[in-house]
Amino acid sequence: MAASACLGAPPPAHEQDQQGVGQRLSEPTPAPEPEEPRQPTEPRESLLRAIDPGEIPARQTRYPEPERLVAIGDLHGDLGATERALRLAGAMDESGKWIGGSLVIVQTGDQLDRGDGEQAILELLARLQHEAKAAGGAIHILNGNHEFMNAMGDLRYVTPGGLVDFADAPGVDVADRALDPLRGKVPKGAMSRVAAFLPGRPWAKELGKRNTVVVVGDTAFVHGGVLPAYAGDITTLNREARAFLNGERSEPPKAIVDPDGPVWSRHYSDEPDASDCALLDQALAKLEVKRMVVGHTVHTEGIQSACDEKVWMVDVGMAAHYGGPTQVLVIAGAEVSVLAG
Template sequence: MIRTAARLSLLCALALLGCDSDRRAPAASPKPSVTPQPASSASAAPPPAEDRSAFALPAVPRLIALGDLHGDLAATRAALRLAGAIDDKDHWIGGTLTLVQNGDQVDRGDHDRAILDLFERLAEEARAAGGAVHALNGNHELMNAQGDLRYVTEGAFRDFEGIGGLDLSHPRLSMMPPMARARAAAFMPGGPYARKIADRKVILMVGDTVFVHAGVLPAHVRYGIGKMNRETSAWLEGQSASPPAAVLAEDGPVWTRRYGGKDLGPDDCEVLGRALEGLGAKRMVIGHTVHKEGIAPGCDGRVWRVDVGMSAYYGGRPAVLEIAGETVTPIKSP
């Protein structure tokens, strides 16, 4: 194991834009913002009709949402079994179930690659059975694509060594310790794992429920939900030189803490209401902010916080959120 001081030095080196003790990704210059209008302003305008196909799917009879997994394969399996999605050999048994994972599958644990590969396979198995698996991109997936590997463990570095399609000669990698280069090449825009997560959405709507890692603000609706998804995908595919500023902003959909706090105030709920109205949605499901006490509703059930800190890093217990028609039910592990 790397000793504490040496590991801190390594983590600082891996944050290409600097070293910062804050959880927020460091930046060379202030992040752009998509700051919402004051609470008294008009509701967010609905996205154009032709744009909805980029993020909206029809309602389904039963849907399960999972929060942040952070590299813990055991917790991931436990949550999927709690949902009735997989058997004891990790194969899909969910039938027509639709499952949404709210991002942050990676970092803080050793099993990032195994979790990413598991969800890719389960999506294929679910599709064949008439169901669906949708994994979203969270801030940690996009941090890896930016080259910010501060939260990667030793085991999660090693797992990416020797895989095909890595451009280990890229100049960006010369700044990194040798042990980090394979992982960095895998997630670098255009790299094999960046292309895998390029298929994932930042914001997804199923029926009247919107799913996002951190939160959708009215300004995001005005900007265009489909536009955010397309810009993120193009960047991860290596087709765009710049990361999507609106997505990665301090108040972007993978970073905002507006709805994550335990005590949401009237202003927070009013902003949430305008975002939901603009989307034509009844509720929002988010991760990003840990609630170890369990899945936490807010604003009279219009937002559900599903990051229960189930990974070993946080020490929480697996839990999932079931949505069946108008009934929303948290399901906790025994």
């Protein structure tokens, strides 16, 4: 796709603050600094390395109920919090190896932004995915609004460390001439970030292996929330979102930029009332599941439930940016419980 093709449909600005050093690519900004040349004099070392092992592509939208299922909420660039949550879940030992056996993990999106450890988090989750699969388990990594924001050039929540984190990442080439149309629009020092996450670029393609909504057994998992309007065909929703990230369509699907779309909605996570619970009942009926697990809205008081425990909110703000606790949600048959670190 053209380098600027994704810039015509910026995502809704629903975040609570304007923290971050970046800007949207559509805003006029000074030309980039000389350290980001257009033509390298020799091959960049990063181009010689593949993203290894890379995430396992999602092959389906629905998966059978495992014996033990754990949901982990927003991670926001905090590698230490990610590791603590995985150990609390029984997925990983102190050396970073998978010990979960047939355990299934769902991470509900927002690995990116607000912290400096993003690349390390993505690499850790991808490696553990492969180890889990070999042991009979699985890790389903979902995209949240912040993954799509990065793909659409909204860098407001990228930290200074996050801007440079992908400068030496596998496959990232800031000198690619296909990026030339963006060079007057990219914030200072951010070209490597753009070269990593622009749709069709190597790290966007990693995000493009994922689902936006996944159903495991009787539970639907999503970052924001699936309203009835989007509950009828989540397979198509997932396919269209992947196509955008992979550079196969010029604009993001409506579901990804709609304020009430699956990665943005707060209907079920921000003090849901009776009307929100009624929407949830309709969505669950369409999805043919018993409950929904969502992230997106921070609850530093810990994991919460609402609507007669038909929705569980797992974003506890565990990243350092928020200072929340380490907690995960465990589903084992009909039993749903919270583990606290």
